[in-house]
Amino acid sequence: xxxxxxxxxxxxxxxxxxxxxxxxxxxxxxxxxxxxxxxxxxxxxxxxxxxxxxxxxxxxxxxxxxxxxxxxxxxxxxxxxxxxxxxxxxxxxxxxxxxxxxxxxxxxxxxxxxxxxxxxxxxxxxxxxxxxxxxxxxxxxxxxxxxxxxxxxxxxxxxxxxxxxxxxxxxxxxxxxxxxxxxxxxxxxxxxxxxxxxxxxxxxxxxxxxxxxxxxxxxxxxxx
Amino acid sequence: xxxxxxxxxxxxxxxxxxxxxxxxxxxxxxxxxxxxxxxxxxxxxxxxxxxxxxxxxxxxxxxxxxxxxxxxxxxxxxxxxxxxxxxxxxxxxxxxxxxxxxxxxxxxxxxxxxxxxxxxxxxxxxxxxxxxxxxxxxxxxxxxxxxxxxxxxxxxxxxxxxxxxxxxxxxxxxxxxxxxxxxxxxxxxxxxxxxxxxxxxxxxxxxxxxxxxxxxxxxxxxxxxxxxxxxxxxxxxxxxxxxxxxxxxxxxxxxxxxxxxxxxxxxxxxxxxxxxxxxxxxxxxxx
Numbered sequence: 409x410x411x412x413x414x415x416x417x418x419x420x421x422x423x424x425x426x427x428x429x430x431x432x433x434x435x436x437x438x439x440x441x442x443x444x445x446x447x448x449x450x451x452x453x454x455x456x457x458x459x460x461x462x463x464x465x466x467x468x469x470x471x472x473x474x475x476x477x478x479x480x481x482x483x484x485x486x487x488x489x490x491x492x493x494x495x496x497x498x499x500x501x502x503x504x505x506x507x508x509x510x511x512x513x514x515x516x517x518x519x520x521x522x523x524x525x526x527x528x529x530x531x532x533x534x535x536x537x538x539x540x541x542x543x544x545x546x547x548x549x550x551x552x553x554x555x556x557x558x559x560x561x562x563x564x565x566x567x568x569x570x571x572x573x574x575x576x577x578x579x580x581x582x583x584x585x586x587x588x589x590x591x592x593x594x595x596x597x598x599x600x601x602x603x604x605x606x607x608x609x610x611x612x613x614x615x616x617x618x619x620x621x622x623x624x625x626x627x628x629x630x631x632x
Numbered sequence: 633x634x635x636x637x638x639x640x641x642x643x644x645x646x647x648x649x650x651x652x653x654x655x656x657x658x659x660x661x662x663x664x665x666x667x668x669x670x671x672x673x674x675x676x677x678x679x680x681x682x683x684x685x686x687x688x689x690x691x692x693x694x695x696x697x698x699x700x701x702x703x704x705x706x707x708x709x710x711x712x713x714x715x716x717x718x719x720x721x722x723x724x725x726x727x728x729x730x731x732x733x734x735x736x737x738x739x740x741x742x743x744x745x746x747x748x749x750x751x752x753x754x755x756x757x758x759x760x761x762x763x764x765x766x767x768x769x770x771x772x773x774x775x776x777x778x779x780x781x782x783x784x785x786x787x788x789x790x791x792x793x794x795x796x797x798x799x800x801x802x803x804x805x806x807x808x809x810x811x812x813x814x815x816x817x818x819x820x821x822x823x824x825x826x827x828x829x830x831x832x833x834x835x836x837x838x839x840x841x842x843x844x845x846x847x848x849x850x851x852x853x854x855x856x857x858x859x860x861x862x863x864x865x866x867x868x869x870x871x872x873x874x875x876x877x878x879x880x881x882x883x884x885x886x887x888x889x890x891x892x893x894x895x896x897x898x899x900x901x902x903x904x905x906x907x908x909x910x911x912x913x914x915x916x917x918x919x
Binding site: 415416417418421424425480483484485486488489490491492493494495500627628631 | 677680681682683684702703705706708710711712713714715716717718720721725728729730732733734735737775778
């Protein structure tokens, strides 16, 4: 049999499938900026608050941006067709996710850079380590969301698990989450160096993405 | 082209979904007929490489496709019972994406194939329409269009006419006939009308067991000597129905003309008649 290979799905197609989730993130970010600049007045913690809100929104936004690209694999009325196609799990899964993730992280980091530039930068710490921590947190959360999505074959769970994880991280300052504390930047655990969180989040994120890519190959499991 | 299925077995827990299934098919349309839950979809999913059998072998032109499914998927066109993917994008974008996933790397080639197929399934005017905005019939036609992309040698359609109105059904059967040229088309259904005047071969499936027939006459003959025609008064119908399996009724000037299924002559004035495909099917299902 002649060996055939398929290409990557075009980026424009992925952007179209993001649908309302992506627009919602942009709209929410816009609203947060308007609130802080027009309504919060001259509050002393204005930039810290803005930073916190943008981070929390970016965590939810990462899921709204990446997860919809894989809804067709779990939706009952589309998955049978998708699973019959010659999908390469590495290209269709990992590489496609990486493309969406990279675009998103570059956008979010530029938003934080913008906040840093306009703020009184003595109050806000934002550099390479912080950037790696934010990117690591988003990588971890997208991996957790994608693995949960395929493991349970439920769209709601794909969102609920990472959002729940962020909620615990934020409200309990990463209590019980070891170094997998995505909100370390805005709600830091004291006396622990940042790099430990960076390494832990990236490694755990990679493990979840490997699980996700592995599950994409399990057609019979996904078909159930 | 020749498809050979040998001794296919699939269990779901304690339930045997497919029990030593054998099937052969060459170019043309093959109907796979059986009641709901008979094992049709399980067989289709195995042949589409979605699930794996517990035992058995499937060859296509002598090559074991179960061992080489990753590559054979490029040669398959599959329209599952449920087809509702990519509702937020246009018909053209949907087919373009599926074309890419089916390995048509060249953009021009993809465009050419999409235009040709959409013309064949009469959807050329809906190119820019969102998939979610298509009617049920149009969506089934889009389903068959995506199945034809990549010029597959083996097309499977699962319950293609479920939920379609009579006009769409007739049109759909025409499409299937058109696409079957130079290919093997396996059409699974529980609607006899879908295959009666449209298939080159036929297999019946029940409780995971399959029987292949060389033609529709063989199936009709299953009921030979068991289908009787009676002329009764309208008020006698209930009595007849209680005693025999009534296959069909027709009103006439004197009352009702009833076709019943019976191993023995039910009444003195009953006449043995040539069974139809439906009656053959009912005999096979109830045997």
